[in-house]
């Protein structure tokens with residue numbers, strides 16, 4: 017089945033009871049069973065069945081199966097937000113005295129979460145670049161996880177997934193890749209050797225900005241068999257390459273309970289049907305807007321990986337033949353001009369989000385990164401005169417016209 021068809025039909029063939037073509041929303045906390053023995057068998061893992069919606073729910077499961085199919089993973093778990101997906105995934109693997117390596121260009125919320133893990137005696141090493149050389153010299157015996165983004169938000173640095181996966185395999189470290197900005201339409205990190213893929217489904221997967229959610233996709237890995245992965249023994253023995261998702265489900269997800277609701281799963285299932293159509297337009301509009309801004313006299317610098325002057329151009333060409341996402345950052349010379357530009361816009365909305373069908377803009381330094389130090393901001397590629405634009409799927413001329421009329425006034 018081709019990707020576009022999987023988005024619509026993957027792992028679902030209609031409701032056998034009613035013939036409903038959309039996945040029904042099962043708003044039920046619990047599921048009753050005929051005999052005590054039946055429930056015992058489900059708890060013991062001898063039978064499949066639903067028990068309680070914190071553990072499994074049919075609507076949520078349909079969304080998880082759809083995502084696993086389109087991402088090319090073994091299995092998936094849907095969570096209450098992108099942040100909880102990241103937290104549950106890394107905490108399934110990390111224990112006190114372990115180390116996680118990440119990059120500076122990542123989403124601010126993730127950056128802050130990792131800093132807070134230090135309170136639990138998990139050390140965090142933030143690198144500016146994740147190339148083979150840096151990884152080889154920075155991975156130590158304590159390193160269990162390397163976490164990064166396909167395209168960093170907001171730095172827009174591009175990960176060479178294959179190169180990172182190669183070193184992580186040599187060193188037996190779990191590579192987790194947040195693919196929120198790219199989605200499986202543009203790249204499937206599992207195909208390049210990533211062990212786990214994360215999405216904030218709040219963004220492009222849902223596409224309509226009407227439900228906060230996240231998802232963790234397990235690509236399946238034999239690495240957990242190594243003794244250094246404390247607590248995995250019983251899972252690798254019983255579940256083989258499904259060890260990670262099995263442990264995630266029966267420990268972290270169940271303990272913390274930050275799982276996706278049936279309603280948000282339903283909205284995700286509807287949203288993902290149009291992912292390919294939307295991403296195509298997002299990317300086409302982004303290329304046009306980046307080109308327009310790049311030649312505009314009032315714009316000091318534009319960062320978009322598919323601009324020929326981008327330092328990521330060659331790597332973007334390798335991984336992102338279909339487009340390098342739809343986030344652009346640009347600098348306007350001063351904070352005042354950046355604010356002025358935002359205030360003059362009519363169509364483009366000033367708000368803290370990305371991946372909506374609508375074009376959005378934000379001043380990261382005073383909002384998402386307000387709590388970070390100046391040094392951290394610079395590491396993240398955030399400057400006082402920088403704005404981040406999430407290019408939507410409106411008619412492109414309307415986006416260009418709005419940007420143009422606003423730039424004229426600054």
Ligand SMILES: *Cc1c(COP(=O)(O)O)cnc(C)c1O
Nearest residue numbers: 097098099123169196216218229
């Ligand atoms: C938004 C975002 C997150 C966090 O997702 P929420 O659903 O807002 O919790 C994580 N990673 C990236 C790259 C994001 O853009």
